[in-house]
Amino acid sequence: MSDQSWDRLSGLLVGAALGLVAGMLLAPDSGETTRKTLKDRTQKSLGQFRDSADDLRETLNRRTRNLIKGGVTEIEISDQTPASETGSPDE
Numbered sequence: 001m002s003d004q005s006w007d008r009l010s011g012l013l014v015g016a017a018l019g020l021v022a023g024m025l026l027a028p029d030s031g032e033t034t035r036k037t038l039k040d041r042t043q044k045s046l047g048q049f050r051d052s053a054d055d056l057r058e059t060l061n062r063r064t065r066n067l068i069k070g071g072v073t074e075i076e077i078s079d080q081t082p083a084s085e086t087g088s089p090d091e
Contacts, residue, residue, distance in 0.1 A: 027034050 024034065
């Protein structure tokens with residue numbers, strides 16, 4: 001990594017740490033309430049991440065099975081999802 005990249009990364013980490021400290025010092029709620037709120041939000045975010053990861057895994061599995069069934073020897077890469085995989089008959 002270049003020195004400039006390290007400088008940016010260290011600046012980001014220092015800024016995040018200072019923001020965290022300032023947020024805790026200036027929080028309008030008690031420490032217990034703040035910790036509960038952080039815990040709840042973290043669990044919600046992790047649940048959304050897991051759901052997204054599961055959806056991605058299922059999509060990749062489905063596409064892989066379709067490629068294997070079709071005996072595809074060449075894979076076209078595009079930015080759009082084929083209409084057959086969106087589940088919408090209008091596309």
